[in-house]
Amino acid sequence: MSDEKLEQNGLSRRSFLGTAAASSAGIAGAGLLGLAGCSNAESDKGTASGAGSAAPAAKADAHSSEGGQSIHVGPGELDQYYGFLSGGQSGEMRLIGLPSMRELMRIPVFNMDSATGWGRTNESLRILNEKNTPETNAFLKASGLRCLPNGDLHHPHLSFTDQTYDGRYAYANDKANNRVCRVDLGIMKTDKIVEIPNASGIHGLRPQRYPKTGYVFANGEHIVPVDGFGGKVDDPKTWYSVYTAIDGETMDIAWQVLVDGNLDNGDADYQGKYSFSTCYNSERGLTVQAASANEQDWVVVFDLAAIEAGIKNGDFKEVNGVKMLDGRAEANSKYTRYIPVPNSPHGCNASPDGKYIMLNGKLSPTVTVLDVSKLDDLFAGKIQPRDVVVAEPQLGLGPLHTAFDGRGNAYTTLFIDSQMAKWNIEDAIKAYAGEKIDPIKQKIDVHYQPGHNHTTMGETKEADGKWLVSLNKFSKDRFLNAGPLKPECDQLIDISGDEMKLVHDNPTFAEPHDFCLVAASKVNPGKTWDRTKHAWWWKDAADMAAKDGVELEKAAKVVREGNKVRVYMTAVAPAFSVPQFEVNQGDEVTVVVTNVETIEDLTHGFTLEGYGIAMEVGPQQTSSITFTAHRPGVHWYYCQWFCHALHMEMSGQMIVKPK
Numbered sequence: 001m002s003d004e005k006l007e008q009n010g011l012s013r014r015s016f017l018g019t020a021a022a023s024s025a026g027i028a029g030a031g032l033l034g035l036a037g038c039s040n041a042e043s044d045k046g047t048a049s050g051a052g053s054a055a056p057a058a059k060a061d062a063h064s065s066e067g068g069q070s071i072h073v074g075p076g077e078l079d080q081y082y083g084f085l086s087g088g089q090s091g092e093m094r095l096i097g098l099p100s101m102r103e104l105m106r107i108p109v110f111n112m113d114s115a116t117g118w119g120r121t122n123e124s125l126r127i128l129n130e131k132n133t134p135e136t137n138a139f140l141k142a143s144g145l146r147c148l149p150n151g152d153l154h155h156p157h158l159s160f161t162d163q164t165y166d167g168r169y170a171y172a173n174d175k176a177n178n179r180v181c182r183v184d185l186g187i188m189k190t191d192k193i194v195e196i197p198n199a200s201g202i203h204g205l206r207p208q209r210y211p212k213t214g215y216v217f218a219n220g221e222h223i224v225p226v227d228g229f230g231g232k233v234d235d236p237k238t239w240y241s242v243y244t245a246i247d248g249e250t251m252d253i254a255w256q257v258l259v260d261g262n263l264d265n266g267d268a269d270y271q272g273k274y275s276f277s278t279c280y281n282s283e284r285g286l287t288v289q290a291a292s293a294n295e296q297d298w299v300v301v302f303d304l305a306a307i308e309a310g311i312k313n314g315d316f317k318e319v320n321g322v323k324m325l326d327g328r329a330e331a332n333s334k335y336t337r338y339i340p341v342p343n344s345p346h347g348c349n350a351s352p353d354g355k356y357i358m359l360n361g362k363l364s365p366t367v368t369v370l371d372v373s374k375l376d377d378l379f380a381g382k383i384q385p386r387d388v389v390v391a392e393p394q395l396g397l398g399p400l401h402t403a404f405d406g407r408g409n410a411y412t413t414l415f416i417d418s419q420m421a422k423w424n425i426e427d428a429i430k431a432y433a434g435e436k437i438d439p440i441k442q443k444i445d446v447h448y449q450p451g452h453n454h455t456t457m458g459e460t461k462e463a464d465g466k467w468l469v470s471l472n473k474f475s476k477d478r479f480l481n482a483g484p485l486k487p488e489c490d491q492l493i494d495i496s497g498d499e500m501k502l503v504h505d506n507p508t509f510a511e512p513h514d515f516c517l518v519a520a521s522k523v524n525p526g527k528t529w530d531r532t533k534h535a536w537w538w539k540d541a542a543d544m545a546a547k548d549g550v551e552l553e554k555a556a557k558v559v560r561e562g563n564k565v566r567v568y569m570t571a572v573a574p575a576f577s578v579p580q581f582e583v584n585q586g587d588e589v590t591v592v593v594t595n596v597e598t599i600e601d602l603t604h605g606f607t608l609e610g611y612g613i614a615m616e617v618g619p620q621q622t623s624s625i626t627f628t629a630h631r632p633g634v635h636w637y638y639c640q641w642f643c644h645a646l647h648m649e650m651s652g653q654m655i656v657k658p659k
Contacts, residue, residue, distance in 0.1 A: 092109055124190075420493065
């Protein structure tokens with residue numbers, strides 16, 4: 001609907017969007033629909049930035065945010081922050097520079113990537129499949145697939161040491177196929193992927209903050225029948241969700257806890273004692289209406305020391321090779337506590353001072369604030385679950401996620417209102433205790449329907465309060481029309497001053513879900529591959545070469561063994577060390593390429609025409625690929641990464657002799 005038609009019907013664009021969002025949810029009832037339209041219409045009338053009122057989105061030029069920080073990153077200048085952005089259904093992780101919002105690199109994870117060969121090379125297939133469940137391996141064999149070709153990557157988060165990022169790893173989850181990955185930040189490549197048995201819909205993911213990332217916590221969102229606990233396929237009342245702890249160093253599954261309700265988002269405290277997960281669907285419903293019928297759901301708190309003791313003492317069942325403890329409410333478990341919160345809580349966020357956990361309402365206009373210091377008494381039975389709640393400010397419609405500036409302020413996305421709300425945590429606590437004080441300091445419009453939001457270093461003890469990014473689900477009218485499928489809209493907000501200032505719109509593709517904003521000083525990737533440190537990457541190729549009497553760094557050899565052919569070559573601009581090789585139709589061919597360049601930014605590649613083969617080979621890297629030579633004839637191979645003035649001449653031929 002055009003702006004002109006909206007105005008003719010007495011609506012603003014924001015009130016129309018808010019009403020549409022509430023309507024599409026279909027679960028809030030007529031009251032919420034009415035509130036959405038009324039609330040947005042009222043906020044459109046106000047222009048002040050005081051408590052509880054919406055400020056119009058501030059505009060800025062390309063160099064500053066109206067007296068705030070500069071957002072201009074000139075030619076040759078470097079960004080101050082890395083942003084690790086989830087790629088959603090693209091299955092990849094994206095590396096962004098901040099404040100420029102420039103996309104620096106795409107890191108293949110749960111996808112197949114034709115530029116790098118991820119999902120096709122022997123090295124990537126080993127990583128993709130080495131920790132599959134037996135069921136997945138059987139499925140791949142039956143379907144003729146080499147790996148699962150898709151993924152839904154959410155929630156990238158970095159490893160911690162002493163409550164701040166240590167620059168070693170990034171972790172993320174695959175909701176579509178119940179997997180968790182690890183990216184080695186030294187090379188910005190995925191080095192481990194583990195499939196999670198027993199759970200369904202791995203969604204929320206957070207690493208342990210203290211003393212280091214010993215565990216990576218992963219939420220199983222969907223309730224399912226679980227072996228050994230009486231689950232029946234035809235009786236949802238016997239279905240449960242599963243909470244998983246993964247060893248962040250080995251990427252092995254440490255333990256699981258069986259719990260009630262659909263697990264949504266999670267976080268860990270700053271003390272290394274507790275972790276948390278919001279839960280919806282206490283009803284065990286299988287439809288939208290059934291799963292949102294109750295007035296309250298809960299957050300589950302996990303006592304890590306008690307769980308470790310339970311594992312040590314044998315208080316678990318082994319389910320599909322994993323040690324699982326019973327954390328259900330009906331079991332009166334010593335491992336969990338269920339704290340009631342308003343219907344369908346969503347985001348779960350720990351404040352950087354380590355004091356509080358924020359639980360975002362989604363179907364309630366509130367954010368529930370838990371006092372972490374009260375949890376010991378809760379588990380000891382000295383207080384009741386709701387006694388740990390110290391604030392519950394009403395912020396607006398559809399609060400989903402909360403971020404922090406390190407100065408005592410919180411920033412919450414309001415999905416239905418299409419706004420960002422800034423509020424003061426201590427003021428919210430005072431208001432909950434009865435003082436007449438409004439914790440809301442400012443609201444600004446974002447465009448449109450924000451989901452996650454993230455501040456620079458805001459998930460660490462070093463939250464610096466510089467920038468905030470709002471990840472908005474809709475972008476209509478913000479960019480040139482690209483057809484029916486629109487990009488999403490990531491918006492950069494300056495939070496360094498007393499007021500938020502919206503300074504930049506950035507389109508992104510394929511449902512990015514989450515963002516992790518990290519000071520550049522925390523991450524130190526290598527400039528070339530280290531052939532000693534990173535030898536694990538091409539270990540299989542090195543072992544094979546050793547048996548064939550080949551030194552990878554000097555390779556120029558074709559080895560024939562029956563119908564198997566192994567081709568070893570080096571790449572140095574502008575030539576491959578093997579300019580031509582012959583095979584017979586039907587041979588199994590393995591090509592191993594080592595890039596012997598020693599300077600940075602001189603990547604080579606190997607593309608073989610007619611076989612769907614392309615792979616990246618970075619400086620000092622070895623990559624390999626195996627295929628069957630089905631197609632007879634002359635097939636050229638070439639370097640697909642521009643490397644030299646004679647780049648076009650960097651090629652060779654595979655001659656396949658017909659049977």
